[in-house]
Amino acid sequence: DGGITQSPKYLFRKEGQNVTLSCEQNLNHDAMYWYRQDPGQGLRLIYYSQIVNDFQKGDIAEGYSVSREKKESFPLTVTSAQKNPTAFYLCASSIDQGYSYNEQFFGPGTRLTVL
Amino acid sequence: AQKVTQAQTEISVVEKEDVTLDCVYETRDTTYYLFWYKQPPSGELVFLIRRNSFDEQNEISGRYSWNFQKSTSSFNFTITASQVVDSAVYFCALSDRNAGNMLTFGGGTRLMVKP
Numbered sequence: 001d002g003g004i005t006q007s008p009k010y011l012f013r014k015e016g017q018n019v020t021l022s023c024e025q026n027l028n029h030d031a032m033y034w035y036r037q038d039p040g041q042g043l044r045l046i047y048y049s050q051i052v053n054d055f056q057k058g059d060i061a062e063g064y065s066v067s068r069e070k071k072e073s074f075p076l077t078v079t080s081a082q083k084n085p086t087a088f089y090l091c092a093s094s095i096d097q098g099y100s101y102n103e104q105f106f107g108p109g110t111r112l113t114v115l
Numbered sequence: 116a117q118k119v120t121q122a123q124t125e126i127s128v129v130e131k132e133d134v135t136l137d138c139v140y141e142t143r144d145t146t147y148y149l150f151w152y153k154q155p156p157s158g159e160l161v162f163l164i165r166r167n168s169f170d171e172q173n174e175i176s177g178r179y180s181w182n183f184q185k186s187t188s189s190f191n192f193t194i195t196a197s198q199v200v201d202s203a204v205y206f207c208a209l210s211d212r213n214a215g216n217m218l219t220f221g222g223g224t225r226l227m228v229k230p
Contacts, residue, residue, distance in 0.1 A: 040223075043206070045219075090158075101165060101210070
């Protein structure tokens, strides 16, 4: 089955720790995205990548870092510099970010809680 | 600038009632795409529909229908004969070239269908 997997589903972090959220897709999509969702709010773009070894900051990139070493994988690291990291994190992919009609497909999300 | 407004933050209906979720958008581009996504309690966003700016035909898919009106910059979503399984958060989103083909999401509308 093609799709997007995110792990872990739930993640707890102590203040001051870096944590990495995994996102893998087997849809052969070129573009991948990370979004943050806070309770009762819409999605905000953290980072996106159109191609391997290239990525761009989104609206709220501060305190986060990403890598895109493989087409299938786009891990997100939440660093200690992120002041309020408790949120629901969603990964998505699309065929090609260059065309506005391409819908994005989403993973099941990771809920991060800072203790 | 691109903007999507979903003025209804929460709607509660009784099963079998019809319900309309409003979406108003802003864009300076003449070519753009509008989307609706459903987020059930599990958290994963599910793609429902995509509509381009040149096609104002209303669309019906089973109990779901969409009304796109460029004159009022609206793309409203109606569920006919609602069911408990329709309970979810629904997001409207906009994609255009001015935003680098990124999705701009509205704040979402939480729909609760009571038996």
